[in-house]
Amino acid sequence: xxxxxxxxxxxxxxxxxxxxxxRVYYETAGSxxxxxxxxTAGSDTxxxxxxxNSPGKSSPPEGWHTEEYRLTxxxxxxxxxxxxxxxxxxxxxxxxxxxxxxxxxxxALQCPERFKALIxxxxxxxxxxxxxxxxxxxxxxxxxxxxxxxxSGLVGPGAPERDRWETLWHYMQGGxxxxxxxxxxxxxxxxxxxxxQRIDTARCPLHLLTGEYDYSCTxxxxxxxxxxxxGARLQIMPGLGHFPMSEAPQEFLKHLxxxxxxxxxxxxxx
Amino acid sequence: MHTTxxxxxxxxxxxxxxxxxxxxxxxxxxxxxxxxxxQRIAPGPHVxxxxxxxxxxxxxxxxxxxxxxxxxxxxxLMAMVRFKALRIEGDMTVFMRNLLYFKxxxxxxxxxxxxx
Numbered sequence: 001x002x003x004x005x006x007x008x009x010x011x012x013x014x015x016x017x018x019x020x021x022x023r024v025y026y027e028t029a030g031s032x033x034x035x036x037x038x039x040t041a042g043s044d045t046x047x048x049x050x051x052x053n054s055p056g057k058s059s060p061p062e063g064w065h066t067e068e069y070r071l072t073x074x075x076x077x078x079x080x081x082x083x084x085x086x087x088x089x090x091x092x093x094x095x096x097x098x099x100x101x102x103x104x105x106x107x108a109l110q111c112p113e114r115f116k117a118l119i120x121x122x123x124x125x126x127x128x129x130x131x132x133x134x135x136x137x138x139x140x141x142x143x144x145x146x147x148x149x150x151x152s153g154l155v156g157p158g159a160p161e162r163d164r165w166e167t168l169w170h171y172m173q174g175g176x177x178x179x180x181x182x183x184x185x186x187x188x189x190x191x192x193x194x195x196x197q198r199i200d201t202a203r204c205p206l207h208l209l210t211g212e213y214d215y216s217c218t219x220x221x222x223x224x225x226x227x228x229x230x231g232a233r234l235q236i237m238p239g240l241g242h243f244p245m246s247e248a249p250q251e252f253l254k255h256l257x258x259x260x261x262x263x264x265x266x267x268x269x270x
Numbered sequence: 271m272h273t274t275x276x277x278x279x280x281x282x283x284x285x286x287x288x289x290x291x292x293x294x295x296x297x298x299x300x301x302x303x304x305x306x307x308x309q310r311i312a313p314g315p316h317v318x319x320x321x322x323x324x325x326x327x328x329x330x331x332x333x334x335x336x337x338x339x340x341x342x343x344x345x346x347l348m349a350m351v352r353f354k355a356l357r358i359e360g361d362m363t364v365f366m367r368n369l370l371y372f373k374x375x376x377x378x379x380x381x382x383x384x385x386x
Contacts, residue, residue, distance in 0.1 A: 130348075130351060130352040131348065131351060131352075135366045140363075140367075141363070141366055141367050142367065145367070145368075145369065145370065146366055146367070146369055148369075148370060149366075149368075149369025149370040149373065150348060150369065152346070152369075152370060152373060153345060153346020153347070153348050153349050153373070154346075157339070157340070157345055212342055213342045213345065215342065215343055215346070215348075215349040215352045215353070216352075
């Protein structure tokens with residue numbers, strides 16, 4: 001019998017976000033420089049399984065059923081900082097994808113001193129909604145099926161079948177209204193057009209990695225960012241889509257590891 | 271690339287019974303699905319077509335979509351919607367309820383529409 005245990009430790013941490021206690025699941029692996037990983041809208045931390053294999057097991061705060069969930073910039077930033085405080089994580093490298101790629105730009109503007117470096121995957125200043133988001137959350141349409149259907153083309157064509165369908169599986173399991181609520185930030189409230197120019201990469205380095213086949217945050221969107229933010233380093237990842245760490249983890253690592261190496265080297269020289 | 275056998279695709283769409291219009295440039299095809307299988311593809315011109323939803327794109331956009339290795343922006347129906355190469359009209363409830371199925375089905379229709 002083949003048994004493989006993974007060197008991953010999981011746990012729950014309870015802390016306050018926006019005045020409400022939240023029970024947040026996390027996993028850690030390895031030691032040394034902390035790398036804080038932020039998943040895409042409507043998914044969970046299993047997307048980073050190639051890095052640390054994290055199942056998403058957090059619960060919404062009490063009262064979630066009495067209101068429509070809508071992620072905002074303030075709530076997102078507060079959640080990240082509250083998690084870092086609760087876990088006593090000092091100056092991590094924060095890496096986020098899609099909504100996570102957007103929020104690292106907010107972090108760069110609001111509190112760059114709290115991070116050693118920021119990495120935006122599929123990162124752009126804004127995305128206009130290109131379909132009616134109401135389809136994502138209505139009881140007469142299966143939420144898991146439609147959310148997976150909406151994002152399936154965002155996976156690059158070269159993704160291994162296993163990783164493609166695992167990425168979609170995560171979308172099939174999102175709580176009702178979570179994807180739509182996350183997109184409130186991504187397609188509206190979290191708009192950073194006109195503000196990204198103020199990001200100072202001297203205070204915190206910013207690296208951008210974007211998949212070629214992403215039509216949500218396109219390579220052009222990330223190129224605009226790189227043009228507007230002096231010192232931001234962008235790399236387009238050929239053949240990849242919107243979920244690089246999840247849809248093609250091995251290919252993604254080829255792009256990520258040199259970035260992490262560069263961050264460590266520059267810190268050593270500083 | 272992902273491949274789906276006809277039987278498995280029909281199984282996934284086994285609750286789908288609908289006629290939709292596929293508009294390719296000036297050409298129009300009425301596609302009738304019964305229990306997830308293609309029952310009929312009726313080429314136009316149609317005098318009084320009756321359909322639930324329509325997928326409309328230019329000749330060039332469909333050719334790119336049906337290419338063996340589609341370019342970015344033409345590799346997926348929602349990608350084409352995003353860049354306004356494809357328009358979805360009518361009552362699209364059945365389309366959205368079965369979005370993964372329809373993406374795979376329309377991909378397969380390319381071979382049948384080309385053969386005409």
